Amino acid sequence: MLDNILHKGSLKPYNLSYNELIYLLALEDKESCEKLFQAAYSVKLKEVGNKVNLRGLIEMSNICAKDCFYCGIRKSNANVERFQLDKESILRMANWAYEQNYGSVVLQAGEIESKKNSDLIEDLVQNISKIGDGSLGITLSLGEQSWDTYQRWLDAGAHRYLLRIESSTPELYHKLHPQDHSYERRVECLKILTKIGFQTGTGVLIGVPNQTLENLANDILFFKAMNIGMIGMGPYLPHIDTPLGKDIQLTSEYSEKQLTLGLKMIATTRLFLHDVNIASTTALQALANNGRELGLLAGANVIMPNVTDTQYRKNYQLYAQKPAINENSEQSRDNLTKSIQSIGEEINWGVRGDAPHYSK
Numbered sequence: 041m042l043d044n045i046l047h048k049g050s051l052k053p054y055n056l057s058y059n060e061l062i063y064l065l066a067l068e069d070k071e072s073c074e075k076l077f078q079a080a081y082s083v084k085l086k087e088v089g090n091k092v093n094l095r096g097l098i099e100m101s102n103i104c105a106k107d108c109f110y111c112g113i114r115k116s117n118a119n120v121e122r123f124q125l126d127k128e129s130i131l132r133m134a135n136w137a138y139e140q141n142y143g144s145v146v147l148q149a150g151e152i153e154s155k156k157n158s159d160l161i162e163d164l165v166q167n168i169s170k171i172g173d174g175s176l177g178i179t180l181s182l183g184e185q186s187w188d189t190y191q192r193w194l195d196a197g198a199h200r201y202l203l204r205i206e207s208s209t210p211e212l213y214h215k216l217h218p219q220d221h222s223y224e225r226r227v228e229c230l231k232i233l234t235k236i237g238f239q240t241g242t243g244v245l246i247g248v249p250n251q252t253l254e255n256l257a258n259d260i261l262f263f264k265a266m267n268i269g270m271i272g273m274g275p276y277l278p279h280i281d282t283p284l285g286k287d288i289q290l291t292s293e294y295s296e297k298q299l300t301l302g303l304k305m306i307a308t309t310r311l312f313l314h315d316v317n318i319a320s321t322t323a324l325q326a327l328a329n330n331g332r333e334l335g336l337l338a339g340a341n342v343i344m345p346n347v348t349d350t351q352y353r354k355n356y357q358l359y360a361q362k363p364a365i366n367e368n369s370e371q372s373r374d375n376l377t378k379s380i381q382s383i384g385e386e387i388n389w390g391v392r393g394d395a396p397h398y399s400k
């Protein structure tokens with residue numbers, strides 16, 4: 041049965057049924073999971089080779105108007121020291137990423153909707169798009185915004201936008217967010233982003249409380265239905281200062297379970313969608329030192345090394361055990377380069393690294 045499903049999934053995109061997706065996500069024994077990861081890795085090799093695209097991650101502000109029940113930088117968490125990087129610092133970090141030959145950067149922050157913020161981002165994007173004669177890729181991950189704001193940021197030179205749906209099941213979405221956070225608006229934002237011409241990324245929390253494997257299978261179908269070309273998703277990790285995480289113990293058993301589910305979700309997504317970019321996210325690294333490498337071997341092909349100055353990292357903790365908070369960007373780069381080589385993968389230096397999905 042497993043071999044048949046893996047073979048079927050490998051043949052062509054969208055070749056697995058809802059029940060088959062669930063079957064793969066439910067695999068438990070080590071040997072079966074390994075088989076899944078290997079099948080997904082083969083599909084990845086066929087689509088993008090043994091190549092990893094880098095995105096230098098700039099965590100530019102932890103100020104947030106949202107109050108998501110899982111997130112460490114939620115508005116109501118008074119234990120966080122809030123910061124906003126100034127323009128010069130952000131441009132310095134983007135330049136540094138360019139000099140390292142990373143090929144692209146991501147600007148990520150808490151969610152703020154204001155004229156001042158829209159203007160700031162527009163100005164930043166205009167300046168970053170001049171770096172390297174416009175060769176540096178720019179991804180934004182700045183939450184829900186108006187059509188007009190998205191359009192301005194696109195016109196300024198950004199070309200990718202990452203907005204996780206967090207869960208594509210409305211009932212679960214509402215369990216993870218306060219009443220005034222609208223599922224419909226988030227979906228609408230994804231539609232606008234794609235419509236106006238962004239390469240749009242989305243993703244979900246994996247293994248979050250109250251989630252079923254059916255929910256996760258539906259998430260994968262949602263990625264297809266929304267014609268998504270980039271996936272950024274990772275295992276849920278509890279944060280002590282949040283309603284959802286305060287009572288969860290991060291035992292080694294729990295970590296192991298979250299890691300495996302995260303890897304199964306990456307692999308199953310690769311086996312279903314084939315030609316997309318999938319990030320091996322930092323949350324995997326929080327669960328195991330080699331978590332991001334395991335993600336690559338389960339079918340992911342993008343890594344986002346942190347290029348934010350060390351002093352700010354401790355205040356951008358979305359979850360417990362955020363890795364590399366005391367590391368500087370040089371160390372982050374050197375550690376990553378070594379570990380990617382050690383698993384037989386190669387970095388795609390100096391390219392924007394768009395998903396093949398977009399050239400079709």
Ligand code: SAH
Binds near residue numbers: 181244274277279
């Ligand atoms: N404000 C932006 C960026 C959010 S931070 C936006 O709304 O798009 C990036 C991602 O971190 C979130 O989309 C969420 O999926 C993830 N995240 C937040 N808290 C988390 C937790 N406790 N465990 C794992 N991932 C988490």
